[in-house]
Amino acid sequence: xxxxxxxxxxxxxxxxxxxxxxxxxxxxxxxxxxxxxxxxxxxxxxxxxxxxxxxxxxxxxxxxxxxxxxxxxxxxxxxxxxxxxxxxxxxxxxxxxxxxxxxxxxxxxxxxxxxxxxxxxxxxxxxxxxxxxxxxxxxxxxxxxxxxxxxxxxxxxxxxxxxxxxxxxxxxxxxxxxxxxxxxxxxxxxxxxxxxxxxxxxxxxxxxxxxxxxxxxxxxxxxxxxxxxxxxxxxxxxxxxxxxxxxxxxxxxxxxxxxxxxxxxxxxxxxxxxxxxxxxxxxx
Amino acid sequence: xxxxxxxxxxxxxxxxxxxxxxxxxxxxxxxxxxxxxxxxxxxxxxxxxxxxxxxxxxxxxxxxxxxxxxxxxxxxxxxxxxxxxxxxxxxxxxxxxxxxxxxxxxxxxxxxxxxxxxxxxxxxxxxxxxxxxxxxxxxxxxxxxxxxxxxxxxxxxxxxxxxxxxxxxxxxxxxxxxxxxxxxxxxxxxxxxxxxxxxxxxxxxxxxxxxxxxxxxxxxxxxxxxxxxxxxxxxxxxxxxxxxxxxxxxxxxxxxxxxxxxxxxxxxxxxxxxxxxxxxxxxxxxxxxxxxxxxxxxxxxxxxxxxxxxxxxxxxxxxxxxxx
Numbered sequence: 001x002x003x004x005x006x007x008x009x010x011x012x013x014x015x016x017x018x019x020x021x022x023x024x025x026x027x028x029x030x031x032x033x034x035x036x037x038x039x040x041x042x043x044x045x046x047x048x049x050x051x052x053x054x055x056x057x058x059x060x061x062x063x064x065x066x067x068x069x070x071x072x073x074x075x076x077x078x079x080x081x082x083x084x085x086x087x088x089x090x091x092x093x094x095x096x097x098x099x100x101x102x103x104x105x106x107x108x109x110x111x112x113x114x115x116x117x118x119x120x121x122x123x124x125x126x127x128x129x130x131x132x133x134x135x136x137x138x139x140x141x142x143x144x145x146x147x148x149x150x151x152x153x154x155x156x157x158x159x160x161x162x163x164x165x166x167x168x169x170x171x172x173x174x175x176x177x178x179x180x181x182x183x184x185x186x187x188x189x190x191x192x193x194x195x196x197x198x199x200x201x202x203x204x205x206x207x208x209x210x211x212x213x214x215x216x217x218x219x220x221x222x223x224x225x226x227x228x229x230x231x232x233x234x235x236x237x238x239x240x241x242x243x244x245x246x247x248x249x250x251x252x253x254x255x256x257x258x259x260x261x262x263x264x265x266x267x268x269x270x271x272x273x274x275x276x277x278x279x280x281x282x283x284x
Numbered sequence: 285x286x287x288x289x290x291x292x293x294x295x296x297x298x299x300x301x302x303x304x305x306x307x308x309x310x311x312x313x314x315x316x317x318x319x320x321x322x323x324x325x326x327x328x329x330x331x332x333x334x335x336x337x338x339x340x341x342x343x344x345x346x347x348x349x350x351x352x353x354x355x356x357x358x359x360x361x362x363x364x365x366x367x368x369x370x371x372x373x374x375x376x377x378x379x380x381x382x383x384x385x386x387x388x389x390x391x392x393x394x395x396x397x398x399x400x401x402x403x404x405x406x407x408x409x410x411x412x413x414x415x416x417x418x419x420x421x422x423x424x425x426x427x428x429x430x431x432x433x434x435x436x437x438x439x440x441x442x443x444x445x446x447x448x449x450x451x452x453x454x455x456x457x458x459x460x461x462x463x464x465x466x467x468x469x470x471x472x473x474x475x476x477x478x479x480x481x482x483x484x485x486x487x488x489x490x491x492x493x494x495x496x497x498x499x500x501x502x503x504x505x506x507x508x509x510x511x512x513x514x515x516x517x518x519x520x521x522x523x524x525x526x527x528x529x530x531x532x533x534x535x536x537x538x539x540x541x542x543x544x545x546x547x548x549x550x551x552x553x554x555x556x557x558x559x560x561x562x563x564x565x566x567x568x569x570x571x572x573x574x575x576x577x578x579x580x581x582x583x584x585x586x587x588x589x590x591x592x593x594x595x596x597x598x599x600x601x602x603x604x605x606x607x608x
Contacts, residue, residue: 126585236436
């Protein structure tokens with residue numbers, strides 16, 4: 001009897017250890033590249049070629065150089081501005097559109113959702129030349145507006161689906177009460193639904209922000225000068241005098257700086273981000 | 285549920301709506317609340333539809349249109365129709381077929397790997413254990429890091445002389461001499477797949493986790509109480525129930541991998557032997573300024589995607605019906 005219990009306990013312990021080991025391996029695989037970038041970014045000069053796994057040098061030289069680099073700071077600001085504007089515009093447009101899609105039944109409703117779903121599958125390259133022409137016509141080439149406009153194709157369909165899902169979950173009694181009080185549709189959306197949707201707005205806004213912050217193809221094509229570039233583009237074009245003189249230390253420092261805000265956002269909002277990511281896609 | 289609201293409103297309408305009905309001409313059109321409501325629905329939708337038309341509809345049509353012309357980047361207003369010449373040239377272009385092959389290889393290898401690893405991570409995250417929140421945040425990190433940054437990080441790690449990957453492999457004794465991860469064409473594709481799997485597995489895991497959470501949880505517990513080995517629970521219960529979710533998630537990822545651009549752009553740096561369809565199209569469109577030919581390549585990619593999208597959308601129809 002006691003023996004059997006011991007055996008069971010032993011087995012359970014073994015199971016737990018195995019589970020912990022798998023967790024550790026997964027965590028190590030996920031984190032190592034970022035860890036290595038951080039370690040490398042603190043190694044200046046020839047120390048960068050050290051293959052010690054532990055941080056043996058602690059020099060801020062790379063970071064100092066990056067902060068002195070006006071081009072990089074400029075692109076950091078561009079990225080922040082473009083991503084914020086994209087998130088704001090996307091949310092405004094999609095909040096308004098999600099309201100009838102989530103709360104009312106009308107002919108053409110399904111078609112709108114279908115079109116949005118279709119747009120999410122569009123390859124960016126397929127709109128590249130048309131977008132280029134549009135940007136030329138609007139005369140916004142090499143400006144932030146060009147990027148905001150083109151990013152809408154990425155953020156709007158996804159946000160529309162997610163927002164429709166979130167808005168659908170608001171109990172109908174709230175809407176009915178507002179109607180009984182004589183509230184118009186606009187008032188219902190802005191005064192009743194908007195406060196309830198606070199968390200959903202944070203989630204979808206954050207996802208749109210991240211998507212815009214990370215976008216590369218449009219940013220590469222629709223900007224020309226250093227002053228207009230976003231972070232991914234300036235990182236991609238960051239190179240030394242020759243192929244053998246790539247300043248890896250600097251690149252790693254810049255990479256860490258670019259990623260840190262995002263990693264912090266994800267650690268803080270992980271629960272929300274996960275709910276947003278799955279609400280907009282294939283659940284059920 | 286909506287009917288309740290409608291009934292109430294129609295009731296209110298009938299009390300004072302008499303005048304409206306008698307009104308002649310245009311105003312009579314608005315006499316029914318339903319029609320007025322319909323109009324306001326479309327007014328709410330208008331900004332979004334306008335944005336979609338402006339940034340997706342118009343450029344898409346224009347790209348397809350350009351693919352039948354000889355437009356160049358610096359003369360976008362001055363071009364001639366050349367029929368399907370671009371497509372004929374595309375079919376004859378060796379590099380294009382290499383790009384198609386690379387895209388297919390990357391997709392066929394990367395997506396199943398992502399599904400397997402994603403499933404493992406989803407199962408871990410589904411379990412209730414101490415530190416689950418941390419684990420979730422950690423797993424999300426590769427997804428958060430901008431693609432360009434991860435490409436740059438891996439480029440450094442895979443560096444053939446100073447890279448840590450070669451160093452570790454040599455230290456462990458798996459290889460004797462450094463492997464040229466990026467310089468060799470075949471290995472370069474392998475590296476692209478490796479980084480893509482690393483980067484997108486978290487997203488796959490989340491999709492599958494959502495599927496796991498929507499399964500009836502009591503059947504796991506019952507199986508656990510009966511001390512059925514986990515392998516059996518997984519094969520007999522979880523996998524069959526998860527099949528629709530897995531299929532949709534895989535199609536979703538296949539569609540995404542078909543468009544792969546950023547990673548390849550950095551890791552293969554302009555080498556046409558390791559290019560993908562998106563990279564090929566952009567190279568001709570922007571670098572060679574051949575808008576007509578580049579648009580033709582983009583349109584060809586679009587056809588591949590459209591074909592796959594039909595599957596994707598028909599799988600999502602179930603969900604759409606739930607939404608309505």
